[in-house]
Amino acid sequence: xxxxxxxxxxxxGRTDVPLQWGIGLLAVVLVLFPLAPILYQSVLARPLxxxxxVLSLQNYARILxxxxxxxxxxxxxxxxxxxxxxxxxLGTLLAVLxxxxxxxxxxxxxxxxxxPLYISPLVLAFAWVTMFGxxxxxxxxxxxxxxxxxxxxxxxxxxxxxxxxxxxxxxYLNAVAxxxxxxxxxxxxxxxxxxxxxxxxxxxxLPLLRPAVTYSALLVGISSLELLSIPLILGTPSGIDTLAxxxxxxxxxxxxxxxxxxxxxxxxxxxxxxxxxLVQERLIGAGQRFVTVRGKAVAPRPLxxxxxxxxxxxxGLAYVLLxxxxxxxxxxxxxxxxxxxxxANPLDSLTLEHYALVFQTExxxxxxxxxxLIAGVGGGAGILFMTLLALVAYRSExxxxxxLGFVALYPRAIPGLIVGIGFLWSFxxxxxxxxxxxxxxxxxxAFIMRYIPYGFSVIAPTLTRVSRELDSAARVxxxxxxxxxRRVLLPVLRPAILTGWVLLFITFLxxxxxxxxxxxxxxxVMGTTMLELWRQGDMGPVSVLAALQVLLILAVTLVxxxxxxxxxxG
Amino acid sequence: MAEVVIEGLTxxxxxxxxxxGVSLTVGSGELVSLLGPSGCGKTTTLNCLAGLERxxxxxxxxxxxILADADRRFFLPPExxxxxxxxxxxxxxxxxxxxxxxxxxxxxxxxxxxQIRQQTDEVLRLVQLEGMGNRYPHQLSGGQQQRVALARALxxxxxxxxxxxxxxxxxAKLREHARVWLRDLQQRLRITAVYVTHDQVxxxxxxxxxxxxxxGRIVQLGRPREIYERPADRFVADFIGQASFLPGEVIARDxxxxxxxxxxxHELRVQSSQAWTPGQAxxxxxxxxxVVLADGPTDNVLTGAVRSHVYLGxxxxxxxxxxxxxxxxxxxxxxxxxxxxxxxxxxxxTLLPHGSA
Numbered sequence: 001x002x003x004x005x006x007x008x009x010x011x012x013g014r015t016d017v018p019l020q021w022g023i024g025l026l027a028v029v030l031v032l033f034p035l036a037p038i039l040y041q042s043v044l045a046r047p048l049x050x051x052x053x054v055l056s057l058q059n060y061a062r063i064l065x066x067x068x069x070x071x072x073x074x075x076x077x078x079x080x081x082x083x084x085x086x087x088x089x090l091g092t093l094l095a096v097l098x099x100x101x102x103x104x105x106x107x108x109x110x111x112x113x114x115x116p117l118y119i120s121p122l123v124l125a126f127a128w129v130t131m132f133g134x135x136x137x138x139x140x141x142x143x144x145x146x147x148x149x150x151x152x153x154x155x156x157x158x159x160x161x162x163x164x165x166x167x168x169x170x171x172y173l174n175a176v177a178x179x180x181x182x183x184x185x186x187x188x189x190x191x192x193x194x195x196x197x198x199x200x201x202x203x204x205x206l207p208l209l210r211p212a213v214t215y216s217a218l219l220v221g222i223s224s225l226e227l228l229s230i231p232l233i234l235g236t237p238s239g240i241d242t243l244a245x246x247x248x249x250x251x252x253x254x255x256x257x258x259x260x261x262x263x264x265x266x267x268x269x270x271x272x273x274x275x276x277x278l279v280q281e282r283l284i285g286a287g288q289r290f291v292t293v294r295g296k297a298v299a300p301r302p303l304x305x306x307x308x309x310x311x312x313x314x315x316g317l318a319y320v321l322l323x324x325x326x327x328x329x330x331x332x333x334x335x336x337x338x339x340x341x342x343x344a345n346p347l348d349s350l351t352l353e354h355y356a357l358v359f360q361t362e363x364x365x366x367x368x369x370x371x372x373l374i375a376g377v378g379g380g381a382g383i384l385f386m387t388l389l390a391l392v393a394y395r396s397e398x399x400x401x402x403x404l405g406f407v408a409l410y411p412r413a414i415p416g417l418i419v420g421i422g423f424l425w426s427f428x429x430x431x432x433x434x435x436x437x438x439x440x441x442x443x444x445x446a447f448i449m450r451y452i453p454y455g456f457s458v459i460a461p462t463l464t465r466v467s468r469e470l471d472s473a474a475r476v477x478x479x480x481x482x483x484x485x486r487r488v489l490l491p492v493l494r495p496a497i498l499t500g501w502v503l504l505f506i507t508f509l510x511x512x513x514x515x516x517x518x519x520x521x522x523x524x525v526m527g528t529t530m531l532e533l534w535r536q537g538d539m540g541p542v543s544v545l546a547a548l549q550v551l552l553i554l555a556v557t558l559v560x561x562x563x564x565x566x567x568x569x570g
Numbered sequence: 571m572a573e574v575v576i577e578g579l580t581x582x583x584x585x586x587x588x589x590x591g592v593s594l595t596v597g598s599g600e601l602v603s604l605l606g607p608s609g610c611g612k613t614t615t616l617n618c619l620a621g622l623e624r625x626x627x628x629x630x631x632x633x634x635x636i637l638a639d640a641d642r643r644f645f646l647p648p649e650x651x652x653x654x655x656x657x658x659x660x661x662x663x664x665x666x667x668x669x670x671x672x673x674x675x676x677x678x679x680x681x682x683x684x685q686i687r688q689q690t691d692e693v694l695r696l697v698q699l700e701g702m703g704n705r706y707p708h709q710l711s712g713g714q715q716q717r718v719a720l721a722r723a724l725x726x727x728x729x730x731x732x733x734x735x736x737x738x739x740x741x742a743k744l745r746e747h748a749r750v751w752l753r754d755l756q757q758r759l760r761i762t763a764v765y766v767t768h769d770q771v772x773x774x775x776x777x778x779x780x781x782x783x784x785x786g787r788i789v790q791l792g793r794p795r796e797i798y799e800r801p802a803d804r805f806v807a808d809f810i811g812q813a814s815f816l817p818g819e820v821i822a823r824d825x826x827x828x829x830x831x832x833x834x835x836h837e838l839r840v841q842s843s844q845a846w847t848p849g850q851a852x853x854x855x856x857x858x859x860x861v862v863l864a865d866g867p868t869d870n871v872l873t874g875a876v877r878s879h880v881y882l883g884x885x886x887x888x889x890x891x892x893x894x895x896x897x898x899x900x901x902x903x904x905x906x907x908x909x910x911x912x913x914x915x916x917x918x919x920t921l922l923p924h925g926s927a
Contacts, residue, residue, distance in 0.1 A: 016647075397624075467659050467661060469657040469658070469659050469660075469661035470661050470663060472617075472620070472622050472648070472655070472657065472661065473655065473657055473661035473662075473663075473719075473722070474663075474674065475621070475622070475647070475648040475649050476620055476621075476622075476648045476649070476651075476653055476654070476655040476723075476732075477649075477674050477675035477678060477722065477723075477726070478649045478652075478675050478678040478679055478726065479649055479674070479675075479678045480647070480649050483678060487674075488663055491663075491665045492663070492664065492665060494665075
């Protein structure tokens with residue numbers, strides 16, 4: 001056969017360099033796009049759309065001297081600190097109980113504890129308001145029974161309480177991952193050495209969790225510092241501000257937006273979060289950025305903790321009931337009744353009027369279709385872009401590709417609100433892009449930019465497990481980089497791409513904070529419509545949208561899990 | 571066919587110089603092994619040849635065509651080099667059938683489908699995998715996967731075949747069989763091949779010539795017999811096969827016969843064509859299988875006591891203590907108890923300058 005005339009060398013490869021540069025530059029531009037105008041505005045004396053531009057530090061001086069800023073900063077720190085300690089403590093404790101002890105109903109508790117992961121914090125806040133707010137079902141019932149208000153949800157402790165239930169699942173998940181990866185025989189060894197179960201937990205299991213706890217604490221700390229929805233829903237009625245709600249107040253709620261003030265607060269928040277992320281990198285190490293979660297075949301022996309297991313069961317059930325079942329059940333119920341109160345049988349006011357209202361009002365209906373469009377199409381385009389970005393960053397000859405790993409992960413440090421403000425201002429600054437403003441496309445681009453780290457963190461660990469020899473073999477066989485990506489790497493990465501798509505779909509469907517500044521008439525999404533309705537005090541349609549969001553995410557997750565085997569954890 | 575010329579090849583990774591001025595010519599149809607421990611630069615050299623790494627200095631030519639020239643900042647990407655390569659992990663694409671894997675290089679060359687089918691079948695026959703085209707890689711055994719990888723590298727008639735430890739993932743029995751088969755195929759196709767391995771037996775049995783590498787340099791280049799019997803330095807002698815290293819001093823030289831006094835006081839005569847001067851410190855290198863038990867001769871005899879004994883089934887391995895020096899010995903039969911007398915034939919030992927490595 002080898003006597004045949006030699007075959008021609010493959011032509012091609014001419015598109016490789018421009019393609020790699022294009023993808024890399026797009027990522028850099030996308031990340032700088034919202035940051036640049038904020039940094040610029042923060043040192044401008046007047047709003048950036050005005051032709052007269054004078055550099056000045058007066059915005060910072062004004063903000064740093066303002067008592068409003070001091071109060072908000074202190075509140076942010078208090079909420080973030082308390083939430084971190086309590087959510088990480090509770091989440092880790094629950095993980096140990098579920099994974100390592102003979103707690104009854106472990107499996108059920110485990111999945112219920114994690115369910116808030118699929119819920120937007122906005123929905124969780126509305127759910128709590130429905131049941132535990134001043135006019136909430138449980139609150140009214142207790143007030144009727146005791147004659148006094150049992151608690152005030154519209155307070156700092158209230159904000160922390162809801163935040164705990166939102167963040168504990170993250171800590172729980174990290175601890176579960178660490179526990180299922182650690183070798184259970186180290187516990188057996190302690191047993192054999194004579195330690196009773198509780199001593200094993202205290203001296204072996206918990207100390208081994210230290211890296212997971214550190215990781216969770218930083219994750220929760222950073223995220224709760226910038227979280228908007230829970231402080232906005234629970235703090236606004238009683239005038240409690242955090243840095244995030246202050247941005248909304250300066251930016252949209254007042255009659256005239258305070259551009260300089262918004263920019264200065266945003267830069268300060270950005271600086272603090274960036275600093276915390278740098279601390280995280282130092283403590284955890286770059287390799288840990290991609291904490292891969294995978295199961296292990298060795299089933300650990302649960303430790304028998306005796307009568308304590310009933311105490312633990314009580315704790316677990318109380319947590320799940322209070323934090324998950326009652327609020328979520330409440331908001332689902334609220335969506336189908338005229339009003340929800342312990343003083344009347346809810347079944348008497350059963351109605352679909354809220355659903356009818358949502359589906360018959362054009363802008364409400366549009367917010368649902370917009371959300372689905374952004375989540376489906378935007379999420380698909382997003383994961384493809386993130387995959388290509390990971391391929392350029394890890395599998396190309398681009399000289400500056402190493403910078404891309406950092407660029408791809410940096411958006412973690414940019415709070416969603418700031419992403420929205422930044423995009424809005426960029427559109428103001430660059431008139432040519434004005435056409436994008438107020439469109440669904442603008443929202444999709446902002447969401448993609450904000451969640452590059454999500455998709456990247458799904459693809460990159462898988463990519464590092466794909467042998468480099470697979471692409472080398474294609475190249476030696478005569479294919480160029482673009483062909484190798486299309487014919488070898490993308491097909492091999494298909495399961496990870498599918499997982500990433502579902503993850504982005506759910507995340508985009510939940511997303512609201514980067515849309516708060518960016519949406520307009522015609523580009524509403526579910527989150528912004530919920531906020532609008534809430535401002536009008538219309539909790540019925542709010543709960544319809546919340547219920548729809550929860551059910552949509554549940555449906556997508558179940559379909560993907562059972563039809564395509566896509567799972568995010570465990 | 572194609573000759574490969576590597577001139578002054580250097581490749582650095584940060585502060586580490588992985589390949590340090592390697593020059594090598596592989597003749598048309600010749601199989602040259604790059605042999606060395608891990609980290610010696612052999613795989614990096616191969617990757618530079620393939621175009622998977624960009625050299626920092628030096629030139630690479632194949633069949634007179636320049637593939638890379640660092641001075642002129644010229645670098646041909648791998649897909650333009652017309653090479654075939656077999657990887658250590660085989661690197662078969664898991665989402666493609668055997669036939670699709672093999673046809674890949676033909677499809678990128680836009681060959682008509684009918685011809686692709688015909689050539690794929692032919693090469694499958696060549697590697698004795700007829701009828702396996704529709705299977706997926708995971709349905710094949712390790713040996714079959716290895717042959718698919720080879721078929722994939724050969725199907726588009728590359729000028730040069732590069733092999734990166736292609737047999738290291740096979741178990742011992744299969745490896746031996748595959749070695750013979752591979753050598754036979756290479757000779758039949760008369761294709762120029764560069765073979766990377768850390769396995770000395772593989773290199774000795776497959777190669778026309780071996781380049782022994784250490785710390786990014788070629789320390790010895792020669793035919794297998796030369797490498798084994800006349801190692802250029804202590805590293806080569808130690809890395810390839812086993813050897814005893816006996817320090818001593820040159821007393822006198824008479825033509826090709828050199829008289830050595832060992833550190834233990836014994837005198838040895840060793841055959842060497844090199845110019846040794848009396849008083850020079852040397853190492854006498856002796857392969858264990860070349861040491862014989864001295865029944866008859868009285869010349870070149872060392873007397874000592876057995877320090878350790880390992881039973882290997884077919885042979886026995888001994889470590890004999892000769893006045894503080896250790897001599898390795900492999901014998902077909904078990905030694906009788908008591909002191910042993912060893913004879914080292916003058917032509918069975920090699921001399922190296924002491925302190926060289």
